[in-house]
Amino acid sequence: MAAGSLAIQTRGLTKVFGAQRAVDDLAMQVPAGSVYGFLGPNGSGKTTTIRMLLGLITPTAGDHDVLGHHMPDDLTTALHRVGSLIEGPAFHAHLSGLANLRRLDAADARSDAATSEQRIHEALDRVGLKPAANKRFRAYSLGMKQRLAIAAALLAPRDLLVLDEPTNGLDPQGTREVRHLVGSLAADGITVLISSHLLAEIQQICSHIGVMRAGRLVAQGSIEELRATQTARLTVVTPDPGRAADVLTRRGLAQVLVDGDVVTAAPGDVAPEDISADLARAEVRLRRFAVDRPSLEDLYVSLTGEGFEVRG
């Protein structure tokens, strides 16, 4: 990753709440132009990180840059180019969607009053909320609330979008819509940081991934880089497991294991077709022959663990 083109860079970013290190020594690098999937189970420190990135929370230690501006010194300059959705939508319930956006735009010292109405309507249009613009926020469905929050993030021209769990609580169709929207924004060249506790929800649109666990960033890189770290596994099902294991061992494969009629091994750099040829020459009868590369999901699960662990 080239150093000059990072939309977000953190150095040793740490936040301690009482006795708990909510975020611990984070070195996050979000390349400009990427769609960065920020993953981790609930409570792993994603939201705290995002709040620090946006200057809502003061880090206990470390610092960070957003769009090349050092935070929090240049907070106003940096955040002007950042649209954000933090922990779900929050608006004034008694105001309409339109009035809420007007209020947010009025709060922005740098936004141009002359173009305000036009930008607001474009943002509402982009998220498909124009027909409900004059409805009170309290009457919105969860999906509409979420969309209004995204519209708010798009009120001004942005270089970076920070979307914290934008699909939280949405039905499958709503999730698809958000994914589609994020995809189209990324196609415009906007860098997107999108957090989720579900890899499957955002894997298709992400170019990069960072995985949080218990306050630490345990993996980070482009999808290809992360895939490459995954080791493939050869599985052979045969009535001749002994002979098959011999062939594989002679071929120099590591971790050859026999379990009944199933033989597994790590193929390493050996091409699968060469292995199958060897097996054929040794007249090993095959019921199944497969080389599997674990999915990103498997990696994610191996990094974050499964089940209901709760940090105290």
Added chain:
Amino acid sequence: MRFFRSELRLIMGRRRNQAGLVVLAAMPVILGVAVRLTESNPRGDGPPGFIDDIVGNGVFLAFAALTFELTLFFPLAIAMVSGDAIAGEAHSGTLRYLLTVPAGRTRVLVVKYLGIVAGSFIATLTVTIAGAVAGILLFGTGPLTTLSGDQISLGAGLWRLLISAAYVAFGLCALGALGLFISTLTEQPIAATVALMIVTATMWVLDAIPQISWLHPWLLVDRWDGFADLMRNPADFGTVRDGVLVGLAYIVVGLLLAWARFDGKDITS
């Protein structure tokens, strides 16, 4: 400026604030009707409060209403608006979006305080106008008899009424500065409102205990009814001037505390 207008719309657009304003305006009307119905009763000689003067000139109803609403209704109105200011936005989660817009923390505080100031003046002027109008309709008007016994013209009387209203509003602004500070301490608007009411009530109680009279000059509420001196002839500005100075001190301290608290606060709501 756009932000301030938006804040004003937000405050005035809340049903509960509109209802509050109606209640404030209803007070002088109720007061006036009550006095009108009991007009035949013999005059008591209770000094300030202006009740006895209403019969003579309706404009005094406005003075009486200001005096009456000072103890509870005005502070309650300010406590509601200042509770909404920061704690309310934090409670609804809109504070985090205001700050990431970014509106700027100091700018948010300034606009929020200006909203409270505007609320103070709107509340006070509403009561003053409602009082004067209701009073004149119920009792008629003309030259005013001052507390010193002689008369001043209606024009001069109305001018002094306006100054009195501004003085009351200023006292509420000082209370609002404390309210703004309390509002930065919590994410529960109702807690901020109750806390400011407790502060106000405590000051009234302390102000009523003669043994600690040395403390009274420093209590914000001590000179709140000092505008009565303006209805002497000539007008006595001494109490009002001291009241403004004490109010200024409360504003400076309140705003500094609010800023110190809010500027580095972790926004986790």
